[in-house]
Amino acid sequence: MTTDRAAARTDAARTLGGPPAAAALLDAATRLAATLPVTPSIAFIRVGDDPASESYVRGKAKKAAELGLHSAVYALPDNTTQADLHALIGTLNADHGVHGVHGVLLQLPLPAHLNADAALACIDPRKDVDGLHPVSAGLLWQGQPGLRPCTPAGVMALLDHYRIPVAGQHAVIVGRSALVGRPLAGLLLNVDATVTVAHRATPDLGDVTRRADLLIVAAGQAHLITPDMVRPGATVIDVGINRVPTDTGKARLTGDVHPDVAAVAGALTPVPGGVGPMTVAQLMMNTVQAAQNQTVHGHADQSNGASGELLR
């Protein structure tokens, strides 16, 4: 890149950093936890020895400890059977009471021989702090209160933190995963955005992305979005976390959005240091809200319905 282009980039997009927004969300979670009659508690289940999953679960457990929440990690071997996994989830579902478990999180991806959807569906919806149970997905699509998936809800909190307008805006999401793209579409619709979801089978992707006021990319493909695919002044949220090799042989993290997009966009999240920290902060908030629902609101039904604050 030339010096001139670097200067143009610096002058263009506002950087929407994750850490300040995550700190505000963690602060809100801490204050809410202080009002509860119990210490919120989360159980992490991890299967196999995927290094990234090990690192993510370690990071989540560390954050929980920093906030004064209880947590336990269940690290299961790679040869765990579906029945073993369901049995552990059943045990954690049944662990109620003052020192019980309020949240159950199954770290993804699972080893190929396991069915993640079937296992997620075994989690008590009231303890579904990852928001991935079919009941949580249904509540989201009906615009009803419930626990929301952490990365999409974290994106909404980040937009809110930086006062990025959403209502009436055309949001284009690239990616249709159950973890990010699909729930994000529901969350944006619930706050009056006009939403388009594009994906790998969308012809002429640039023609679609150029229409976005708000472009959110969760495609899992490094540098998929280039400057010519972005409307000048658009807000661009990069959810991608790709590990690419460098000349030194060490991998580095990069997003789904090419760095040169900073010269065109009005605002842009960095990778790393953008959406990633929001995922963990939102999980802490979900855990505290699940504990609140189970103790203060006293929901006896099987839904994870909660206070109106969770509507988005």
Ligand SMILES: Nc1nc2c(c(=O)[nH]1)N[C@@H](CN(C=O)c1ccc(C(=O)N[C@@H](CCC(=O)O)C(=O)O)cc1)CN2
């Ligand atoms: N059950 C779930 N599994 C997975 C989820 C999830 O939300 N629920 N999301 C991802 C992984 N993930 C959390 O689990 C996660 C990914 C990234 C980050 C993060 O903070 N990234 C940093 C960079 C960290 C690094 O150096 O590797 C950043 O972007 O700045 C947190 C959590 C898949 N599985």
